Amino acid sequence: MLATRGYAVKSPSSKFEPFNFERREPGPNDLLIEILHCGICHSDIHQARDEWGGSIFPMVPGHEIVGRVTRVGSDAKRFKAGDLAGVGCFIDSCRTCASCKEGLEQYCEIGPNFTYNSREKDGKTPTYGGYSSQIVVDENYTLKVSPKLPTANVAPLLCAGITTYSPLRHFNVGPGQRVGVVGLGGLGHMAIKLAASMGAEVTAFSTSKSKEQDARRLGAHEFIMTKDPKALATHAGRFDFILDSVSAPHDLNAHLNLLRRDGTLVMVGVPPKLLDIHAFSLIPKRRKLAGSMIGGIRETQEMLDFCAAKNITSDVEVIPIQQVEAAYERVLKGDVRYRFSIDMKTL
Numbered sequence: 001m002l003a004t005r006g007y008a009v010k011s012p013s014s015k016f017e018p019f020n021f022e023r024r025e026p027g028p029n030d031l032l033i034e035i036l037h038c039g040i041c042h043s044d045i046h047q048a049r050d051e052w053g054g055s056i057f058p059m060v061p062g063h064e065i066v067g068r069v070t071r072v073g074s075d076a077k078r079f080k081a082g083d084l085a086g087v088g089c090f091i092d093s094c095r096t097c098a099s100c101k102e103g104l105e106q107y108c109e110i111g112p113n114f115t116y117n118s119r120e121k122d123g124k125t126p127t128y129g130g131y132s133s134q135i136v137v138d139e140n141y142t143l144k145v146s147p148k149l150p151t152a153n154v155a156p157l158l159c160a161g162i163t164t165y166s167p168l169r170h171f172n173v174g175p176g177q178r179v180g181v182v183g184l185g186g187l188g189h190m191a192i193k194l195a196a197s198m199g200a201e202v203t204a205f206s207t208s209k210s211k212e213q214d215a216r217r218l219g220a221h222e223f224i225m226t227k228d229p230k231a232l233a234t235h236a237g238r239f240d241f242i243l244d245s246v247s248a249p250h251d252l253n254a255h256l257n258l259l260r261r262d263g264t265l266v267m268v269g270v271p272p273k274l275l276d277i278h279a280f281s282l283i284p285k286r287r288k289l290a291g292s293m294i295g296g297i298r299e300t301q302e303m304l305d306f307c308a309a310k311n312i313t314s315d316v317e318v319i320p321i322q323q324v325e326a327a328y329e330r331v332l333k334g335d336v337r338y339r340f341s342i343d344m345k346t347l
């Protein structure tokens with residue numbers, strides 16, 4: 001077994017502390033990856049604080065991982081020692097269900113083995129994520145990362161990037177379409193960059209006036225304050241597609257009302273509480289409300305290659321691991337531009 005250092009929480013109310021644990025010896029298809037950077041996703045906070053229920057403790061969060069391959073299993077063919085590698089939200093899946101066969105492992109019918117707060121294939125061993133020195137992952141669940149882009153800024157693509165890229169692609173967002181992005185955090189700022197790069201006309205919806213200039217720099221054509229009900233009413237019926245990345249309870253009806261006939265609102269944010277939806281927010285314009293979860297391995301690679309070709313990365317604030325607790329508090333206040341990326345050298 002491989003002695004590994006990390007940062008963990010022991011319960012929903014405890015603070016992060018150093019945590020030593022063991023990773024398996026790499027098998028024939030495995031890679032051993034020394035972690036360079038790991039992003040802080042709001043899902044880390046929801047799960048570390050058990051806001052969705054069923055969290056497994058101690059928990060080492062982190063599913064926006066970029067690192068360097070240090071050891072390669074005897075049958076692994078796609079990577080060699082020294083390569084950069086990415087690991088996202090899951091590290092395995094059943095590989096045989098219809099979703100896995102289609103490359104949609106995130107929707108595995110048995111349930112993917114998530115990178116943390118989950119179990120390994122044996123159904124017993126807890127998985128520990130990227131707030132750690134190294135990780136062992138099957139090469140089939142590992143992504144190629146271009147050396148062209150800085151690893152601190154690439155790490156958030158492994159969740160925030162793919163979670164926004166996948167629905168934009170699935171719903172064919174492109175030129176001539178008016179797209180709204182609600183919530184300018186880690187996911188939202190990537191959604192603006194990606195939708196704009198796909199040729200859509202993008203409008204940012206935010207509760208933070210201070211993010212207006214950034215939104216325009218990221219590629220938004222318009223910026224609308226959601227706290228102003230008149231502003232929302234003025235834009236009713238204008239949008240083809242809306243991506244909602246808000247992490248807390250909010251008025252979904254006000255956002256559905258922005259859609260034109262046959263428009264679609266996709267939820268990617270996961271507020272821990274139920275949201276109220278009035279049927280009349282959907283019925284009169286045959287609107288659609290959908291959800292989307294991260295992306296499969298094939299599409300995640302496509303997204304990373306797309307971002308490398310277009311020089312798209314996440315805007316990050318790099319922090320030492322010792323500041324993870326303070327970073328969580330700042331994410332909760334919306335005080336991050338736009339993702340924290342942990343420098344794992346500091347561990």
Ligand code: NAP
Nearest residue numbers: 042043183184185186187206207208247248269270293294
């Ligand atoms: P984040 O960086 O904290 O961004 C969330 C943004 O939502 C904030 O920056 C803020 O934007 C807005 N917001 C926060 N509280 C609000 C409130 N009470 N009312 C209205 N707006 C509010 O979080 P993230 O990492 O982007 O994640 C966003 C959500 O997506 C989380 O719930 C996370 O668990 C979920 N997620 C889902 C998937 C998936 O596969 N579907 C993957 C990753 C994450 P403004 O300041 O602009 O208002």
Ligand code: ZN
Nearest residue numbers: 041043159160
């Ligand atoms: Zn995430």
Ligand code: ZN
Nearest residue numbers: 094097100108
């Ligand atoms: Zn499956």
